[in-house]
Every structure is written in C-alpha cells, then in structure tokens.
Amino acid sequence: MSSGMQRYTRRTLAREILLILAGLGWLFPLYLLLLTSLKPDSQIFSAPTDLPTSLDVGNYAEAWSSADLGRALFNSMVITGGSVALLIVVGSLSAYTIARRPGRWSAVFYLLFVVGIIVPSQLGLIPLYSMMRSLGLVGSYVGIILLYGGLWIPMAVFLYTGFIRAMPKDYEEAALIDGATPFRTFWRVIFPQLRSVTATVATLCGILVWNDFFTPLIFLSGTDKVPLPLAIYEFVGSVATRWNLVFAGILVALLPVLILFVVAQRQLMRGFSGGIKS
Amino acid sequence: MLSGCGGGGGTKNEAASVAAAAAPADSGTVTLIAQASGNKPEPLAEVISSFEKKHPDIKVKAEYLPIGTTYANSLRTRLRGGNQPDVFYAAPGGGGLTSLLNLADAGLTADLTQQSWTKGLVDDNARELFYKDGRLWGVPFDRVVVAQVYNGAALKESGIEIPRTMDELLAACKTAKKQGKTMLALAGASTENAGLMASALAANYVLADEPHFNSERTEGKTSFADSKGWQSTTQAIVDMKKAGCFQKGAEAADIPQAAPALVEGKALSFIIPTGAFGALRGISPDLKLEAHPLPGVTAEGTNLYSSQSDALAISAKGAKNGAATTFLKYVSTGGGDKVYAEVTGNLPLKGTLDDPALDGLSGILADEKHVFPLIQLPWPNPEVYSELGKGVQGLLTGQQSPADVLKSMDAAWQNS
Amino acid sequence: MTTTLEAPPAAKTERPPQGRPRRRATAPLIWLVPGLLLLVTARYVPTILGANYAFTDWNGLSSVYNIVGLDNFVAIINGQDSRQALVNTLVLAVTVVIAANVLGLSLALALDSAIKTRNLVRAVFFAPAVLSPLATAYIWRYIFQVDGPLNHLLGAVGLDSWGRSWLADPTWAQWAVAVVVVWQFTGLSMIIYLTGLQSIPAELAEAAAVDGAGPWRRFRRITLPLLAPATTIALTLTTIMALGIFDQVVALTGGGPVGKTATLSTVMYEQTFSLGRFGYGTALALILTLVITLASVTQLLVLRSRERQIR
DSSP, rough: OSSSSOOHHHHHHHHHHHHHHHHHTTHHHHHHHHHTTOOGGGGGOOOTOOOSSSSSSSHHHHHHHTHHHHHHHHHHHHHHHHHHHHHHHHHHHHHHHHHHHOOOOHHHHHHHHHHHHSSSSHHHHHHHHHHHHHTOOTOOOOHHHHHHHHHHHHHHHHHHHHHHHHHHHHHHHHHHTTTTOHHHHIIIIHHHHTTTHHHHHHHHHHHHHHOOOOOOOOTTTTTTTTOOOHHHHHHHHHTTTTTTHHHHHHHHHHHHHHHHHHHHHHHHHHHHHTSSSS | OOOOOOOOTTTTTHHOOSSSSSOOOOOEEEEEEOOOSSSSSHHHHHHHHHHHHHHHHHHEEEEEEEETHHHHHHHHHHEEEEESSSEEEEEEEEESSSSSHHHHTTTOOOOOOGGGGGTTTTTTTGGHEEEETEOOEEHHHOOOOEEEEEEHHHHHHHHHHSSHHHHHHHHHHHHHTTTTEEEOOOTTHHHHHHHHEEEEEEEHHTTTTTTHHHHHHTTOOOOOTTTTTHHHHHHHHHHHHTTTTTTGGGOOOOOHHHHHHHHHHHHHEEEEEGGHHHHHHOOOTTEEEEEEEOOOOSSOOOOEEEEEOEEEEETTTTGHHHHHHHHHHHHHHHHHHHHHHHSSSBBBBSSOOOOOOGGHHHHHTTTTGEEOOOOOTTOSEEEEEEEHHHHHHHHHHTTOHHHHHHHHHHHHOOOO | OOOOOOOOOOOOSSOSOOOOOSSSSSOOOOGGHHHHHHHHHIIIIHHHHHHTTTTTTSSSSSSSOOOOTTHHHHHHHHHHHHHHHHHHHHHHHHHHHHHHHHHHHHHHHHTTOOOOTTTHHHHHHHHHHHHHHHHHHHHHHHHTTSSSHHHHHEEEEEEOOOOOOGGGGGHHHHHHHHHHHHHHHHHHHHHHHHHHTTTTTTHHHHHHHHTTTTHHHHHIIIIHHHHHHHHHHHHHHHHHHHHHHEEEHHHHTTOOOOOOOOOHHHHHIIIITTTTOOOHHHHHHHHHHHHHHHHHHHHHHHHHHHHHHHH
C-alpha cells in the first residue's frame, strides 16, 4: 500500500530479514547454475554445492561452439526483433484506426482482436504448420515472424487502443489542419506520443517471443534458424551428463534477458502487469 | 541370407520402364539429408568423402538433423513442401514417420526396382521392409546388430564370467551389485533404449517359440497379451530389476546419462546396437568393448538381431538426378557400406567386420536359425514400440504390471 | 501467453474538453488491413481449420483424409494416455494457480513500503518469470536428479531415506513439476497484486487501523475486496498459462514416468509430430482450447460479478 511513512519496528526488521532470506532461497537455482557452469569436468560428479576447485571458463567456450550459440543468438535476435517491429508498426496503426474511427465497424474489428487474446493458439498451430509448409515458409525467418505477428497482434492492438483512446486529439487535429497527410501525422505526431505503451508492447511481446520454445520446435527444428531455447534443447540432448557444459550454455542463453532485466526491470514489470488500471 | 549379386535381372527392362530413377551419371551435385548419429564426424560424411574421391565430378551436399521428431518432421516437410533433397535416410518398414514404405505410399520415394544393381541387395528376411507391391523403394547400407556390449576392462576386474543363460545373468547381477557396480546400464526414460532392451529380450523369449509372431499378430491370431513369449519378456524385466541388474535411477536416465556409466565401468554392460561403438569410443578412445548376444533361457535358445535396418531412398526430385543414383549404387554395392561399417561398428551388407569387439558374435552370426531382423520393424505404427519402451519404465517404477504393458501395446496396435 | 482483460494503462494526459466540432477522419480504414490480415490468417483461419481436422483421420502427409466424426474424441476418452494427460493438466493447473497466487499475494503484502530493500526483493522474486521456462527447467532437472543437490541436501540433514529419483517417481514427479512451475509463476502474480495494492488509497487502511481493526480484519474487509480486479487478472492469467504447460514438462520428465506428468500439450505434440496422427492431435488441441476457454471465461464471469458486488 502506498502509505506515507511507516515506522520501522523490530517486527519490520524481522520481516525484512525473512524476505531477504526467502529471496536468496528463491535464487538458489540460479546460483547453482553459475556455480556448476564454472566447474571442471573432474568435479561434475562431486557434491553439487561444492565450490569449483578451479574456475573453468573453458566450459563457456566449448558450449558456445558446440551448441552453435552464436548462430542461435543471432537467430533469436532476428526473430524477436522482426516480430516486435512488426507488432509495433501493425499494432499501433490498427489501434489508432480503431480508436479514432468511432462507429460500428471499428467496434466489430476491435472485438475481433480482443477475442483473439482469449482464443488459445494451440488449436491453430497444426493447420498453420501445414499451411506454411505448402507456402514454403516452414523454416524461414519470414514465416516465423509473420506467425508471431499473428499470435501477438491481439495483445498489441489491445494495449495500444486503450492508450490512444485516452489521448487528446489536439495535436493531430492541428497537424491535419496544417495539411499533413494522415500517415505523416501519425508517424510524426502520434507515434512519438505512444512511447511508453510502445515500450510495454516491446518488452512484453519481446520476452514472450524470445523465450518461446513450442513454436520454433514445430516450425524451425532441424534448420539453421533455430533460436536459443531450441538450441539449448538440442544441446542438452547431446551432452546431458556434462551439467557444467549444459549450464554454461544455459547461462549464455539467459544472459541477454538477465541484462535487460537488470537494466529495465521496472519497464518489464509494468509490461507484465500492463493490463491493470494504475 | 542372400549372397547372390544381381545376376538374373540385368535385362533391358530399364529402357522400357517407367521407373523414376535415372541412369547413373558421372557428374553433378547431390543433396542429402539424414539423421545425426551423435558421432563426430558423421559416419555418412566419411562415406561421402570416400565416394567423392572415386567420383571427383560429383559433389554430395549433406545435412544431418537431430534424430527423432526433428528429423522426421523436417524430412516430411521438405518432401512435401518443395526444397526436396535428392537422397534421404529412411527407416525400413512401415508405420513410422520416416518409414520407407509409408513415404512410398505417399508417393514421395522413387522406385528403384529397375536399377539392375539393386537385385539381390535386400536380405530375404528384410524383403518386406524394403519392398512393397513387388517394387523396391530404398536400399540398405548396413546391417544393425543388437548386442549386450561389455566394458572389457571393468568385466575383467569384476571377475564375472560372461553369462550364457538368463539365470547366469541374474546371478551375475547380484555379484556385480555386491561389488558396488551394476550389470547393465539402462536409459529407462528413453523409449528407444528401454524399448531396445525389451526387444532384445523378446528375441529370445518370443522368437524362440513364436518365430512368426508378427504375421500372426497382424492377422489377429494372437496378441501381445496372449503371447507366452511376451509375458515372459515383460516378466524378465521385473526379475532383472529385482536382481538389481540396473543402475540406481535407471528409470529416470536418458541415453546420454546411461552411456557414460558403461564407459566409466560403473556398469559392466549396455544393450545397444553395435553401431553405437563409434559414439562410445568417441567418449573414451581406449575403451575395450566386447559384444555378446543377450543370453536366452538356455544357451542353445539364444537369438540375435542382425538385420538391414537403415535405408537410403531417392526423392521425386532426385529421381531425375543421375548422380543421386550413382551415389546410392556406391553406398550399397561400391564399398560405401564397408566404410560406414568401419566407422560405426555396424556390419557391412556382405561379410563381417574385422573388429575384435565383435568376436563374441561370430559364432551366432553364422547360425542362420538364430538370427532375426528386429522384431519391431514391421509393426504398424511407432506407438506400439513407444508403449513397449514406456512399459519398461512402468515396470521399473511399479506403475505397470507385465499384463498392463502388453495390453497397452495391443491397444496401440489398433491405432493406425 | 499473457492476457490482460482490463482496460490498458491510460495515458497520463487528461482528456481534452469535449464539444469541439469533429473534423475529418484522421485514419483511413485501410490501415486496418495488415493487422486484420495477420489476425485472420494466423489465428482465425487455422483455428477453424483445426476444429475441422479434429474430425478427420488426416496423417499430415497425404492430401487425402476421411471424415471420421467423433472417432478421435472417442479414442481420446478411451485412450489411457490422453485421459491421464487431461487429469494431469487439471491437477497441475489447480495446484499451480492456488500456490502461485497465495505465494504471490503474500509476497506482495509483505513487500510494503516499510521494507527498505523492497525493490531488490521484488526483482528477485520476479526474475524467474522472464527467464526461458525451458532453460530454467533444466536447472531443476539437475536439482531433482538422483545424485543431485536435493538428495545431497536431504542426506546432509540425515534424511537419506527420503532421497529418490524425483522425476521418475510415480508419486512425486508431478509435484516436482508443479514446484518448478510455481517458481516461475509466483513473480508474475506478485507484481499483479503489487500493482493492485498500489491503487488502494492508504487512507482507507489507516482509517480502519484507527478504528481499531486488526491486521487480518483489515485485510479481509478492505484490502482483499479492493484487490478484486488484480485477483481476477492474476487468477485468469495463471490459469490460462498453467493449462498450456509444455516447456517445463519436456525439459523435466518428457511426460514420464509412463505419462504421469504428461499434459494435454505434450501429448498433443507427441501424437501429432512424433506419431503423425494429425487428426487425433488436433482433436486434443480442440479439447485443450475448450478447457482453457471454459476455465478463463467462467473465472472472468464469476470474479467480475464479485467485483461488482463489492463495489
């Protein structure tokens, strides 16, 4: 509760200590991840919580090359970047049109988008697989980016529409009176004002796409376009007993999100709790 | 087994035929996809480089995809959706996603019957796995042998004699356990490995008394649940578990977790195809392997699986590419099979291999009455075998009784 | 999948005074085309096709297939694997939703402004929610394995006999999976509750405290009712996510031992892509879709009507 000053009593202190201890316990798996990833081969069968006798950074190099993580990292960035860009452009345009054209049609279209949030995607995946197969889009960047576009466009439109509806129309009307085309107005005047909701859409959809395993498993398995989760999956299958190596690979794969988390955790939390009135 | 080589059939059929496969050509590029073997380098890559030495004007571009679902779906996607490879790996028989005859049914493989060099290539006991409607849809390039493979050094250290009967095996399990080792490594969480062990047991328990089990099952004259042999097979797994034959945590282990137990000598043996020699030696080059048949109830009743269990096929696109035919011809009749066998530990199509690890099998391999193709190859769908593999796990955790496992296999047989 | 059904965050600026004469349209309708195209081709058409394939015996390979009516559904009901997967999915979802929400709400309440390290602790608990479910589940697989950290820990405190192969144990495997999922979901429900708490005026609680209401009474009478919108979202969201669990199961158990931890999603994947039964697989997906839709819509309706009563 956003109360003002509360007194810091001994009970508060006890609560604080308890929370910190619980937090440490919560991160224990991540601590094990780091610890094990640094152990040399000779130590992988020793007690799990033993400290490494020597720091073996070589695990990282080996995981990087044998899991082809560089390639996977590049693929993840292309796929996530492409999908997020598509969602931002298409989502904001659609939402703007819906929000600024009151009337029956835009209400119908809005409903169509919102229902897309509720309808689970699983049922469509198998037919999508065969549709994309016949279009030759299975195993391509374009295919999976379009797929993610379709998967998350309801969410993007929903977030953008709510935001735009609450925005004043002054600037855009002024711009239109000045004779700017609608697109120019949108791009120069409206879009910059959407910065905060764009950040929400980007972080939320970006994380969901980045972490997704199921869709690439179906659409990208066995190609050279596999993103990080799939690369890790295939890597674990080949070296499952060498946990030091597996964990080095996993840590590398988690690193981009961990960094993003440290840099922009507030933005991320807002993205994930984005739907609630604040 | 067949030994004759393409004698009778070299007629002028080829010219008149509508066969899709083109005449062998001397130059060009061939694309190939196959499942990755886990060996580095890929055994097929060795075959390809020796082929390219003999045919310098042909280049083979190969891709190796992760084994299992990934390979299966990539193959099907590419055969269906354009971007076809000229040549691809297929599993002989029908039923599976990469099964040769399934793909042939869907019109995705080229008919190779008219190629004179394919005559006599396929063993009699494997004919139904490569031929359908009297036509040949792919060629074999190795012979897979399933054996109980020992870590020679660890075995010697334990002082245990190689068991010749099931009773001796169970006794050996107890001895090994007392020494803090286990007789067998088992990847109980891998349907492939667990299924293979059960299948190897079935070679002894089922095929000894019911050699025609599969055809009788197809005709509905018997079922897994009704078969004495299958009842004994599943019971044997329970007995082996009780005797402490498997390592601790076997029910949760994957192949990459179980294999090192053999290499490190914690487990004395592992039931695997001899084709896995390459991968095991890859983990530890000094490993001394010894392959023996998994013992039957009696020494005389011991059977062995040895069959042509891998195939290469040509796609519709490859059918127009003469170089693809040249490559296949080399692989199965030009020495490619020997190169493949030497790298993997599988047997070549003709003759045997000069590998001391295989000495323990030479006797039984010469004894045709006791050599069978893998029992699961002609099963109508992959689910039956998958139920068998899961069943091993169920028997180990006590979730299933032998009768439960057989019932679920019969149920899976109906799904096709 | 993250779904939010409330009105999205409003722009900070105030609405301008109404009554200004409306000018021309600022956005041509054609701007909707790309969005609708994506939506319809990637969501609606495949979903409808999927509902259609569920009544066929299509094998994914041949271009011909037969309409088999309800055969796939009969097979699912009679098939031990699928029926067990349905039960597993429901049990897992209920467990996870309750545990993640109780934990998340408790954390949100405990992390009030008196806690000096609240931002850090909040971030710590939220972190698993943004990390790859597949990758983090592998860490847990290591923790749970027979010679892994958990059994070591039990051994160290003299509880050797409790040690087991957690992920292959017919009794424990499903709870082990649930623990991993709860670990991932708790942070998410926590921040939803935190956001909800921030919108509750502090004066209300203070006034109640002055009136002499104890903490539990204040929580029951004031906090919980005012948290209703956040509760609706947290419950619905975690339910939808929990019903579709796939990654964690694949990484931890592959569905074993003998289907004990298989979910509708894993069985659907296995049937479709490992066994080539596309018709059967889509029938399973249709059931999963119905379960998710039914659960989320029911929850929304019930919780929304409670929200209204409270107001």
